[in-house]
Amino acid sequence: MKNLYFNIRKSFVRKLLGFFSISSVLFVFQACYGTPQDMANDVLIEGTVKNKADNSPIPGLKVDVITTSQSTFTDSNGTFSLYAPYNDTFSIKFTDSDGSANGLFKTLDTTTANQTHVLNLNVLIEPSVK
Amino acid sequence: MNIVKNIRKGLFRIFKEEEAKVHTLRYLFWECTLRCNLSCIHCGSDCKRESDVPDMPMPNFLRVLDEINSQPHELITVVITGGEPLMRNDLELCGKEIRKRGFRWSIVTNGLLYSQERQQALLNAGMGALTLSFDGLYHTHTWLRSHKASWEAALHAMQLAVRVPRIAFDVVTCVNKKNFSELEAIYNILLENGVKAWRLFTIAPIGRAKGNEDLHLSGQELHMLMHFIADKKRIGNMNVNFSCEGYVSEYEENVRDGFFFCRAGIHIGSVLVNGDIAACPNIDHNFAQGNIYHDHFMDVWNNRYETFRNRKLLKTGICEHCKEFSFCQGNGMHLREAGNPDVLHCHHQLLNQS
Numbered sequence: 284m285k286n287l288y289f290n291i292r293k294s295f296v297r298k299l300l301g302f303f304s305i306s307s308v309l310f311v312f313q314a315c316y317g318t319p320q321d322m323a324n325d326v327l328i329e330g331t332v333k334n335k336a337d338n339s340p341i342p343g344l345k346v347d348v349i350t351t352s353q354s355t356f357t358d359s360n361g362t363f364s365l366y367a368p369y370n371d372t373f374s375i376k377f378t379d380s381d382g383s384a385n386g387l388f389k390t391l392d393t394t395t396a397n398q399t400h401v402l403n404l405n406v407l408i409e410p411s412v413k
Numbered sequence: 414m415n416i417v418k419n420i421r422k423g424l425f426r427i428f429k430e431e432e433a434k435v436h437t438l439r440y441l442f443w444e445c446t447l448r449c450n451l452s453c454i455h456c457g458s459d460c461k462r463e464s465d466v467p468d469m470p471m472p473n474f475l476r477v478l479d480e481i482n483s484q485p486h487e488l489i490t491v492v493i494t495g496g497e498p499l500m501r502n503d504l505e506l507c508g509k510e511i512r513k514r515g516f517r518w519s520i521v522t523n524g525l526l527y528s529q530e531r532q533q534a535l536l537n538a539g540m541g542a543l544t545l546s547f548d549g550l551y552h553t554h555t556w557l558r559s560h561k562a563s564w565e566a567a568l569h570a571m572q573l574a575v576r577v578p579r580i581a582f583d584v585v586t587c588v589n590k591k592n593f594s595e596l597e598a599i600y601n602i603l604l605e606n607g608v609k610a611w612r613l614f615t616i617a618p619i620g621r622a623k624g625n626e627d628l629h630l631s632g633q634e635l636h637m638l639m640h641f642i643a644d645k646k647r648i649g650n651m652n653v654n655f656s657c658e659g660y661v662s663e664y665e666e667n668v669r670d671g672f673f674f675c676r677a678g679i680h681i682g683s684v685l686v687n688g689d690i691a692a693c694p695n696i697d698h699n700f701a702q703g704n705i706y707h708d709h710f711m712d713v714w715n716n717r718y719e720t721f722r723n724r725k726l727l728k729t730g731i732c733e734h735c736k737e738f739s740f741c742q743g744n745g746m747h748l749r750e751a752g753n754p755d756v757l758h759c760h761h762q763l764l765n766q767s
């Protein structure tokens with residue numbers, strides 16, 4: 284208990300010293316050959332895309348995160364993942380981009396609410412009959 | 414005014430001492446490769462000669478992160494450096510694994526391999542910050558980087574990076590005799606292209622830069638550089654800073670967003686390509702504190718780094734009787750050599766010579 288009090292006081296004193304001497308750059312710094320520090324919030328959007336007809340994974344499907352202008356493709360297991368800047372909702376579009384190579388599928392547009400740093404999506408997509 | 418500045422300087426000195434005692438890791442360099450697609454005249458790591466050194470396999474580095482994981486690490490940025498990190502085809506995979514473990518990550522690049530597709534892949538893998546080298550107008554940049562396509566590639570990379578608000582992006586320039594007269598022109602190029610942060614550093618007499626007079630500024634030029642940076646900071650169109658590289662006496666606080674603080678071994682650690690546990694990668698490798706293949710990273714971080722944290726040990730050679738020592742503390746650690754009592758380069762002395 285005494286130790287905890289001591290640590291809190293010490294950290295407060297350090298912050299105060301830093302504040303009076305350098306204001307806003309207490310912990311944001313970079314070494315000569317380094318980069319700025321990343322202080323932003325992001326979300327891991329991941330999931331699996333399956334064929335609604337037989338529940339089999341769909342590889343090679345394009346996943347567009349419209350909200351952040353990012354995109355990726357599903358792998359051979361139908362899974363995808365990407366990090367995107369934090370948002371409360373994500374508008375995501377799934378498109379068959381490889382023609383009939385892995386079967387033909389309809390395009391799916393979704394909007395998903397998000398409150399966490401990991402957004403897990405399990406998506407079923409209908410085959411398209413052409 | 415001076416009294417206030419001196420009080421602040423004094424408080425900052427105490428703050429630095431406290432930070433050295435607590436030494437919270439905030440910034441971890443990973444020298445993932447020594448391979449490079451350029452052969453820069455000033456390169457501290459002498460990459461070309463060492464390009465036969467194998468890259469560090471990803472699992473070896475991830476094991477280090479798992480050792481750090483037991484402590485709060487959400488604000489630690491892993492700065493992936495080299496060599497040229499984009500030479501690694503598994504860079505995005507490494508980045509994603511780093512981010513999945515809760516660490517943030519960034520890269521330092523010369524831009525030659527940076528493309529729209531690569532940027533997309535890096536962002537998807539959770540890259541949060543990027544630093545790009547841009548060293549002058551076409552002829553000067555290509556002279557320093559020894560590659561004809563390097564200037565256009567860097568400009569293109571800059572134009573791609575500024576479009577993405579997610580990336581904490583800045584440009585760095587090694588200021589030398591050849592690009593000294595181009596600083597205003599470089600500033601204008603950056604401004605026109607929407608760059609928000611620019612960091613300038615001078616070239617230390619280490620690595621290939623040793624003995625190349627074209628690379629080092631005179632005292633008068635260093636004064637002029639300080640005035641240039643201070644002016645641009647005052648104007649405020651861009652966040653222009655002198656790098657952390659050294660103590661610049663009367664210009665302290667006018668050319669950076671704070672006073673000089675070499676955070677190597679205090680907030681900054683590194684894992685070098687051979688597994689050495691060190692601080693900034695440009696520091697003399699004889700200052701390595703351990704090796705990931707024999708030591709637990711956090712044991713080393715918590716219990717070693719004495720020279721880095723007790724700067725009185727650097728009060729030797731010309732620093733021994735220096736009146737500025739309490740503020741400068743023997744300059745940047747990358748300007749020290751193990752076993753050599755003298756600092757390799759003193760900015761304060763250079764400024765006072767002219």
Ligand code: SF4
Pocket residue numbers: 660731732735736737738741742743744756758759760761762
């Ligand atoms: S002599 Fe040493 S302590 Fe004094 S300003 Fe130069 S580097 Fe710093």
Ligand code: SF4
Pocket residue numbers: 314315316657658659674675676677681693696744745746747748
């Ligand atoms: S060693 Fe050099 S680059 Fe690293 S923090 Fe110190 S001054 Fe900056």
